[in-house]
Amino acid sequence: MDDLRATLGRRLDSYRAALFDFLRIPSVSARSEHAADTRRAAEWVRNRMEGSGLEASILETGGHPVALGEWRGAGPDAPTLLIYGHYDVQPPEPLDLWTSPPFEPQVRDGRIYARGAADDKGQLFLHLAALDVMLETRGTLPVNVVVVAEGEEEVGSPNLLPFLERHRDRLAADAVVISDSAMFAPGLPSVLFSLRGLAYTEIRVRSAASDLHSGAYGGPVPNAGTELARILATFHDDRGRIQVPGFYDAVVEWDDETRKGISELPFSEEDFRGGVGARGLTGEAGYTVLERLWIRPTCEVNGLLSGYTGEGAKTVLPAEAMAKVSFRLVPDQDPSTIVEQVRKHVAEVASPSVSVEVVELHGGNPWRARLEGPYFEAARGALQDAFGVEPVLTGEGGSIPIVSDFERVLQAPAILLGFALPGANMHAPDEWFPEAHLEKGIHTLLAFMERVGNPGD
Amino acid sequence: MDDLRATLGRRLDSYRAALFDFLRIPSVSARSEHAADTRRAAEWVRNRMEGSGLEASILETGGHPVALGEWRGAGPDAPTLLIYGHYDVQPPEPLDLWTSPPFEPQVRDGRIYARGAADDKGQLFLHLAALDVMLETRGTLPVNVVVVAEGEEEVGSPNLLPFLERHRDRLAADAVVISDSAMFAPGLPSVLFSLRGLAYTEIRVRSAASDLHSGAYGGPVPNAGTELARILATFHDDRGRIQVPGFYDAVVEWDDETRKGISELPFSEEDFRGGVGARGLTGEAGYTVLERLWIRPTCEVNGLLSGYTGEGAKTVLPAEAMAKVSFRLVPDQDPSTIVEQVRKHVAEVASPSVSVEVVELHGGNPWRARLEGPYFEAARGALQDAFGVEPVLTGEGGSIPIVSDFERVLQAPAILLGFALPGANMHAPDEWFPEAHLEKGIHTLLAFMERVGNPGD
Numbered sequence: 038m039d040d041l042r043a044t045l046g047r048r049l050d051s052y053r054a055a056l057f058d059f060l061r062i063p064s065v066s067a068r069s070e071h072a073a074d075t076r077r078a079a080e081w082v083r084n085r086m087e088g089s090g091l092e093a094s095i096l097e098t099g100g101h102p103v104a105l106g107e108w109r110g111a112g113p114d115a116p117t118l119l120i121y122g123h124y125d126v127q128p129p130e131p132l133d134l135w136t137s138p139p140f141e142p143q144v145r146d147g148r149i150y151a152r153g154a155a156d157d158k159g160q161l162f163l164h165l166a167a168l169d170v171m172l173e174t175r176g177t178l179p180v181n182v183v184v185v186a187e188g189e190e191e192v193g194s195p196n197l198l199p200f201l202e203r204h205r206d207r208l209a210a211d212a213v214v215i216s217d218s219a220m221f222a223p224g225l226p227s228v229l230f231s232l233r234g235l236a237y238t239e240i241r242v243r244s245a246a247s248d249l250h251s252g253a254y255g256g257p258v259p260n261a262g263t264e265l266a267r268i269l270a271t272f273h274d275d276r277g278r279i280q281v282p283g284f285y286d287a288v289v290e291w292d293d294e295t296r297k298g299i300s301e302l303p304f305s306e307e308d309f310r311g312g313v314g315a316r317g318l319t320g321e322a323g324y325t326v327l328e329r330l331w332i333r334p335t336c337e338v339n340g341l342l343s344g345y346t347g348e349g350a351k352t353v354l355p356a357e358a359m360a361k362v363s364f365r366l367v368p369d370q371d372p373s374t375i376v377e378q379v380r381k382h383v384a385e386v387a388s389p390s391v392s393v394e395v396v397e398l399h400g401g402n403p404w405r406a407r408l409e410g411p412y413f414e415a416a417r418g419a420l421q422d423a424f425g426v427e428p429v430l431t432g433e434g435g436s437i438p439i440v441s442d443f444e445r446v447l448q449a450p451a452i453l454l455g456f457a458l459p460g461a462n463m464h465a466p467d468e469w470f471p472e473a474h475l476e477k478g479i480h481t482l483l484a485f486m487e488r489v490g491n492p493g494d
Numbered sequence: 495m496d497d498l499r500a501t502l503g504r505r506l507d508s509y510r511a512a513l514f515d516f517l518r519i520p521s522v523s524a525r526s527e528h529a530a531d532t533r534r535a536a537e538w539v540r541n542r543m544e545g546s547g548l549e550a551s552i553l554e555t556g557g558h559p560v561a562l563g564e565w566r567g568a569g570p571d572a573p574t575l576l577i578y579g580h581y582d583v584q585p586p587e588p589l590d591l592w593t594s595p596p597f598e599p600q601v602r603d604g605r606i607y608a609r610g611a612a613d614d615k616g617q618l619f620l621h622l623a624a625l626d627v628m629l630e631t632r633g634t635l636p637v638n639v640v641v642v643a644e645g646e647e648e649v650g651s652p653n654l655l656p657f658l659e660r661h662r663d664r665l666a667a668d669a670v671v672i673s674d675s676a677m678f679a680p681g682l683p684s685v686l687f688s689l690r691g692l693a694y695t696e697i698r699v700r701s702a703a704s705d706l707h708s709g710a711y712g713g714p715v716p717n718a719g720t721e722l723a724r725i726l727a728t729f730h731d732d733r734g735r736i737q738v739p740g741f742y743d744a745v746v747e748w749d750d751e752t753r754k755g756i757s758e759l760p761f762s763e764e765d766f767r768g769g770v771g772a773r774g775l776t777g778e779a780g781y782t783v784l785e786r787l788w789i790r791p792t793c794e795v796n797g798l799l800s801g802y803t804g805e806g807a808k809t810v811l812p813a814e815a816m817a818k819v820s821f822r823l824v825p826d827q828d829p830s831t832i833v834e835q836v837r838k839h840v841a842e843v844a845s846p847s848v849s850v851e852v853v854e855l856h857g858g859n860p861w862r863a864r865l866e867g868p869y870f871e872a873a874r875g876a877l878q879d880a881f882g883v884e885p886v887l888t889g890e891g892g893s894i895p896i897v898s899d900f901e902r903v904l905q906a907p908a909i910l911l912g913f914a915l916p917g918a919n920m921h922a923p924d925e926w927f928p929e930a931h932l933e934k935g936i937h938t939l940l941a942f943m944e945r946v947g948n949p950g951d
Contacts, residue, residue: 233709235809237809244772245770245771245772246770246771246772250921251792251796251820252692252892252893253890253892254787254891255792255822256822256891257775257777257783257786258770258772258776258777259774259776260794262726262794262797262817263726263729263730263793263794265798266722266723266798266817267730269723270723270726271727272720273724313702313703313711313715314702314703314704315702315703315716315847315848316716316847316849317716317845317848318714318715318847319714319716320713321713326713326714330710330711330712330713330714335708335712336720337708337717337719337720338801338812339708339801339802339807339808339809339810339811340800340801340802340808341719341723341798341800341812342798342799342803343795344795344796344797344818345796345797346797346818349855350818350820350856351818352694352796352820352892354794354796355795355796355798358795358798359803361801361802361807363708363809365708365709365712365713390774390775390776391772392773398806433710434709434710434711434713435709464707
């Protein structure tokens, strides 16, 4: 590793400069006026990979293209890593809440501020730089590598699964490496052991042909708002358990070791409560706060709308009411099955005097890591090499549906190695990435390739 | 009565023309751009009363003025009637749903279409015309009369109670007569025996300092939307009873005769259900539909708002949720007491992990008629005289808070004699009043004065 670290040290300033160039491209995938910028970011990635010695190309999809990089010089007996990242970014608005402009990277207090610094240009770049260091230093890699840099992650990756399926053979790999998440805490590197999935529904209640006067009709006529509230109240019992029949059938109970690991993480429930500004915490009895966040499913009201919502009093008896209700899922719950169970439950509890519809809006599978095997061990070792601390295992309450897509289509384990820090403002103003993690992240990824490619060393 | 009916017959066309002039004035009290029109309507009423021989004046209030008419020629031993009505109207919007323009009265199929035709210019005019017929025919009235025509009923009568209190002595009366409601059915005149009151609240839940990501925070962090739904679901039990402790304490159980009268009214619950377009009816077990509408209190959700309510899926964990919740009250429930009970109930059932506030937005007392005495008997007799049918007693699910104000301040019973018909679109496009009720209404009010003024006849 000494040769690699020497190169890295020598080239770090030029890598930082290159990353800043990358961050200056406003590749906002959601905005059609940034379509050319988004493509420009794909080309930037392609050129960068080409410059390092990979075969690089732009592959079209139904939307923004994929920048694909390949290096297969390690031979058919060496393992192949697929590195996934995305070059598109969230819209930067509201602009007036940024301390420095979102597409003009600036370092302040050891943080690189820019849209995409953490999510995900900065972390994708770590991989590009690690490949560059290794090829620059040795002219070869210990593993074969395929880089898939997509441009639609921030709009739900609508074309990624078809892309994976179409190029299944070309993308064949032994492991998928993704850096698009955060470490548990500063100085405490982590490997993700799970992601939650999602089943997102809209529940619509109709109680009459039109809104009515609540005095002239109130009493015998059903009220869509009242009825919706009653339906929503059936979703939890008073210990925070979700009451949809069958809901927990597929939920994996984690082993004692994992739960013990979670309990030993440096985490203050009181600080967490204070941080979100809640009077108290809530959730499923029998589980800690981190367990409720990571390994237990939820049912959340995301939105409510009915009747009159303006200022003052209007005596309307609303004919319609709507709730957005989503469920964070854990392994091995299946989004479609959950939506069917919810549909059945709502039909069961709804009053026969109203019409109720449950519409499925969005879904994604939960994921859990295989907490063993050479890639997992290599990831832990590499993090320890770079940070000097044994990494912890953490879960993630959010969802990255493409992770399970990769595993399913490629039949290869995913390793999630995140280098951002908590509070990175990934989808908010003043997004940042720790400047020191530029070197530490590249170091980790170099060590990871070394460990995977030379398991005997 | 023959002399009076002869005059009425002779002058009917000119009365219709005068009413149309009145209806042409766009006296929309809610709209400042119609302030001059609203005052013009007050002056129209004053002039009309003056022309009939009353002492008439415009009395200023904090808002739109009161047109006051007085005739005290019957002497101190004769009874005094206070006639209340309002010359202001609801906004006419949406204009494109009117078949003919709202301020250009038109007769179609026996109905006078115009904003205010039923609510309340048309019905106030019946009184003005009756006074005119009597004074024109006989030069005298059998009773003393005070007419109070206000211009702020459609904006909640904010200045009426202060007006009544300030002019308490001048307005002293033996009975208050109000025509601002509907008959039970065509050909079936009715006297109101009750009005419901109102306690209107807004319930606000706050669960965190700001909206959060439902994946990253869902589980341990309370959800304002979920919690609001849970609170709302505690308001009713599964038999439609309101579960706020003490809520029914002051509710009057009506006598068997009244309930029998209600049960004998020509009313089809199935037609009612079909009319509102509900799949089924609901409400408090043990009471008929009309009883639920008239003599039983309700709790209605009037509005719901929380989190994301646009198209598609947004995974927000909402920090705030709001419900407008109102209670229709029945005699002898008191709005302030009910709001206090609701406040206590909500505090009791709310999770300690959230903050909840119950704000009182609006209130009004319920009212019940004294179903006996000379004024009540005179009203029944007068309706029978004019319509040839014995009138029925009906309730009203809506609220007219000023009715109990009049009774309390003047210590005189209110008689509610309505001549509109069901479906009159009082606050909607194509408001109408039955053309035939112009004559029948005036006839009724003439007969009423005769019966009150000459009880021995």
